[in-house]
Amino acid sequence: MPTSRGLEVRDATVRFDRAVAVDDVTLSLDSGHVLAVLGPSGCGKSTLLRAIAGIEELTAGTVCFDGRDLAGVPTHKRGFALMFQDGQLFPHQSVAGNVGYALRVRGRSRSEQRVRVDELLDLVGLPGYGERMPATLSGGERQRVALARALAVRPRLLLLDEPLSALDRGLRERLAADLRGILAEAGTTAILVTHDQEEAFAVADRMAVMRAGRVVQSGSLSEVWRAPVDGEVASFLGYATVLRGGPARTVLAAGGAHGDGNGDAEVALRRSALRCADDGPLRGRVLEARATPEVTRLRVDVDGVGEVDAVAGQDADVSVGHDVRLMVDLTRAAVLS
Amino acid sequence: MGTAALAVVPLAVLGVFFVLPVAGMVGRGFWTDGGFDPSASLEVLTRSRTHRVLWFTLWSSTVATLVTLALGLPLTFVLYRLRVPGRSAARAFVLMPFVLPTVVVGVAFRTLLTPSGPLGFLHLDGTAAAIIAAMVFFNLAVVVRTVGVLWENLDPRREQAAAALGASPWQVLRTVTLPALAPAIVASASIVFLFCATAFGLVLTLGGLRYATVETEIYLLTTQFLDLRAAAALSVLQLLVVTGLLYAAHVTRSRREHAVERADVRSTLRPARRTDLAAVSTAALALAFVATPIAALVVGSLRVGDGWGLDHYRALDGHEAGSTAALLVPVTEALSNSWRVAVDATTLAMVLGCLVAVLVSRRGRSRAERRGLAVLDGVFMLPLGVSAVTLGFGFLITLDRPPLDLRTSPLLVPIAQAMVALPLVVRTLTPVLRSIDPRQREAAESLGASPWRVLRTVDLPVVWRPLLAATGFAFAVSLGEFGATSFLARPEAPTMPVLIYELVSRPGADNYGMALAASVVLGLVTVVIMGLVERLRLGTAGAF
Incomplete structure (x- = not known):
């Protein structure tokens, strides 16, 4: 037909x-x-x-x-x-x-x-x-x-x-x-x-x-x-980071998602999913910082998550080696089924 | 499917007019009294004369191929990459020896080297060096033509890039230019080797009794000693060796052959520099080498007794009593025979050759199809490797009874010559067709062009020049073909090469003079035709 x-x-x-x-x-x-x-x-x-x-x-x-x-x-x-x-x-x-x-x-x-x-x-x-x-x-x-x-x-x-x-x-x-x-x-x-x-x-x-x-x-x-549908597709679509298991759960929790706590949680993050904020729930150490016309792009070693990309406003005071706090914007992330 | 249907026609023709006669000839040698008995035939391979013949064939062909490349590559470079004065005339001139009938080349070298000739003091008459020189003379055009077409289209920016990265001219040549030219060099070298190894007319006229190649030996065994068994054994040996060679060449080629990016730049020519000195002098040497025998031939034909005159030419039409009394037909009639035969043979070779070239230049989808196409490609090269003598004799003994009684057919000679010219046509067209990006055809097809239209609008604009060149070559091959024709031409309707050989074999200065005059005429005809093809090629460049 x-x-x-x-x-x-x-x-x-x-x-x-x-x-x-x-x-x-x-x-x-x-x-x-x-x-x-x-x-x-x-x-x-x-x-x-x-x-x-x-x-x-x-x-x-x-x-x-x-x-x-x-x-x-x-x-x-x-x-x-x-x-x-x-x-x-x-x-x-x-x-x-x-x-x-x-x-x-x-x-x-x-x-x-x-x-x-x-x-x-x-x-x-x-x-x-x-x-x-x-x-x-x-x-x-x-x-x-x-x-x-x-x-x-x-x-x-x-x-x-x-x-x-x-x-x-x-x-x-x-x-x-x-x-x-x-x-x-x-x-x-x-x-x-x-x-x-x-x-x-x-x-x-x-x-x-x-x-x-x-x-x-x-x-x-x-x-x-x-x-x-999965991490590989997410990477290919341009998501910067794909997290699984514990780190994924940590990020989801920090973003306010009510996770059901199962072990195979998976989340794909765009670079801007993690953003510097003084009251952010996550904490990490800045490994790299690079200024671009709109934001400062960071590479951060986040406690309980590992190395991920993040951004900071240009006015934010970040420098390599210092600790920062990060908030999670789940509209800039995809929870993978 | 489509491929198989297209393949049927040329395969059938090849089967009837090549495989059948050759198999008949070989069978005649291996089967005696109704039983298969190869031992008697194989005995020939143990004769010391056979060993000598084989060894001579091998080393003379190898040396001739190497010398041809050594002279031909610098010459190609100068004629196709440098802006030197008179280069198009020189290009046409270099092609001349190849279109000259082998018998004519043999006569020219003999005239040059005979003890009383212009280069008699070198004492080269009847030596292996003379034979090799004639082979080089004859085959230079193969290298220049095959490599030149590719070299001319090679994008110079790649060489410039290498030079900018610090490569010396020699390094550029070795690391960029030669690898890019490799397919053409390998192709031309294998063709040259084959031509040398199966040279017949040249060796027969120059070798005398001292030197024989496998090809002349087959002729001798067949016609003089009537030893068909030995001839058959040598034919099979030749076929095996040549098939092996063709296969090796094919493997190298298919590994290297790929869609060549044509230069977008208008001209790849550049002025000569001081670093080109070696190449330019080698090229000059090569040109002189080509000019000398031709000059000797022309001069010899004008020599009458102690003076000069056109007497030998006047004798060609047979009206002068005495001089042609011994000839069955005047030379002028042989010329018109040659012409008619060549038109038929060329038509046949081109129709078949185009079909085969279109077929084998396809890229097969599956491994089986690719293998099938590769085999097909090889099969149509076989006539290169089979002794023309075997082919000619095979025609006589297999195509002599119904339903294929062609003994008296005017098509017998053209068909045999078409078989000889076919590989050349295929080899000229196939690389060009393969160099067209298949996506060009796919784009045209997707825009609504039928397969026929694709052929006309995508392939033809690229291939029409090689098509003309191949037509010219086929015509020249046919005009000069001697090995098979010497068996097949009826005595009352000889072609020019047959008649010239007959004249050379006769005693008397007048006969020899007429042979020279006839050679000049035949040479002139072929050269004029090739020149026209060349002119046409240049004149309409860029019309599409």
């Missing part, structure tokens, strides 16, 4: 010889949403993307779009578009040639091609770049062209393979915001594969975390962020 609109991946498995790259993955994505598949390199996320594109064959399972099983539908007839980490622009074609590629393939008229290419170059912020050759572009410009090329025929599903990873940080942040805006404006359904949680948070509205070929957690960004 797959009646939903959008992508539906069921029990998908991709095997290379004996190695299982994608292991029984089930995912769904409603149209108009952007899903980030987050995972360390080698976890099978790119293979999953390629299987959805139809480049890799599924060993088992199904990929459906708008209720239709895509088994046997070749890549070029799926109506998707794939964008790679390094763009993979066709080096022998101009920017306009690259952007208009999908239009030419579909036999659109020259005038329509020209109008659409100009429109797309405007959209990605590169007006007037049509005659340039890919070799003369910077990395960021190439990715913008690759994006324009992928969007040209309004694909039913846009597949992005680490689209921003090759760029430097400032550019990445700017382009991530642009990407989100462009996708939202066009109402594009997209899957973004990345190992960078910031990229995922900046662009997507849903998230699936992959590990060793399996999806270990999926949901909306805030669902996943607020309740990581």
Whole structure:
């Protein structure tokens, strides 16, 4: 009864010889949403993307779009578009040639091609770049062209393979915001594969975390962020510290959580979960202190907890070797189930 | 699936027109009176003459390969990386020996080294050194061409990075440039070695009775002594050794071959510096080495008695009574035979070669598929290793009865030549196809391009120049092919090399002069064709 609109991946498995790259993955994505598949390199996320594109064959399972099983539908007839980490622009074609590629393939008229290419170059912020050759572009410009090329025929599903990873940080942040805006404006359904949680948070509205070929957690960004399924996922999502057992209980108690006292408590802390406060319930010795534009970041050896990250207001008087008191802000922590 | 279906056509052709004749020839030697009896054949391997032949084949090919690399690499560097005047003319010139028919090369070296010739004082006529020199002369182009294409596209910034890190020019060469070129160097060296080890026309015209390679020995055993058993044993031995070599080369290659990043910079040429002196002088030496035999050939063809004239050329059309009385057909007719055969053979070799190259350049998904593709790759290299003589003789004895009675078919010679040219076509195209990042094709596919469209818009723009080059090469190989053709060409329809060899083998200064003139004409035709291909290549660069 797959009646939903959008992508539906069921029990998908991709095997290379004996190695299982994608292991029984089930995912769904409603149209108009952007899903980030987050995972360390080698976890099978790119293979999953390629299987959805139809480049890799599924060993088992199904990929459906708008209720239709895509088994046997070749890549070029799926109506998707794939964008790679390094763009993979066709080096022998101009920017306009690259952007208009999908239009030419579909036999659109020259005038329509020209109008659409100009429109797309405007959209990605590169007006007037049509005659340039890919070799003369910077990395960021190439990715913008690759994006324009992928969007040209309004694909039913846009597949992005680490689209921003090759760029430097400032550019990445700017382009991530642009990407989100462009996708939202066009109402594009997209899957973004990345190992960078910031990229995922900046662009997507849903998230699936992959590990060793399996999806270990999926949901909306805030669902996943607020309740990581385990410590490993929490670390990968950018939580600075994961505590277990006694130290976890100590922190939870200090934060005012009514713990039931069982032995396998686990809590993931962001750096700002522990903050210097004169009346804080925890006490520790400052090991490192580093000023940043907004807060002072600390490394503190906390009694009963161990070494953790913490922050202090810039006006606070902290120095290495001195004792400080810390309060716990549980809104900046996740209690792991 | 798709792969298997694509593989069927070339495999079937190879099966019928290569495996069958070779197996027939080998079988003829091993089966006597209806029973399998290899002992009689293997006896040949214990003869001391055979040992001498094997040893000579091995060491002469090794030395020739090393010398070819030693001369060829500096020459490649100068012609493809330095902004030296006349480099495109020099590039075309260096290719000339390779497209010259082996018989022509043999004749040129004999003219040069004969006691009364320009270099007669060196007393090299009939020595191993002469044979090796001719091999180097012939194969220099293989190195320059194979390595040059890669070197030209190598991003100089990587070398600049190494230099900035404190590497001397020599260290840059050793640690950055050579490793990057390794696939091309290994590929060209193995091809050169194979060409040397299976050289036929060269050794036959230069070696006389003193020197024989396995290939000429097979010819001798087959045609002179009618000792098919011994010939079959040598053929099998050659096949085994060459298969082993090809396998070794394949292992090295696949370990090194990867998608090469092409230089984004417009030109990788730089002006010559003082440190390039050694390379430039070696290159000059190599060019002189290439020029000398060619000059000797041309000069010799113009020499009439004690004076000069075009008499030998005039005699080619057969109208002058006396001079061609002994020839069944005039040389001009042989030339048009050669042309027709070459067109057919090239078409066949290109169709098959493209199919095979597209196939073997795929990256298999599973280990089984990868292994299958690797085997396929190797199988289509086999014609390189099988004696053309064996192939030619095999054609005669297996394709002589229905349903495949081709004895009188005008396609017999083109098919045999296509088999000889096929490995060359495949080897020219495959590395280029492999160097295309597969994600380029995937991106195109995901944008809605059908497989055919992907081939046209992603592969073709990169591969069309090598495609032209391969076509030119195949044509040249066909024009010059001698080993198999000498068996298959009917006496009333000889090709140029066959006729030239016939002229050389006859006594008389007039016949020899005509052989020289015919060689010049044949050489000129091939060179002009290759030149056109080259011109086309340069003229439309960047049109896509």
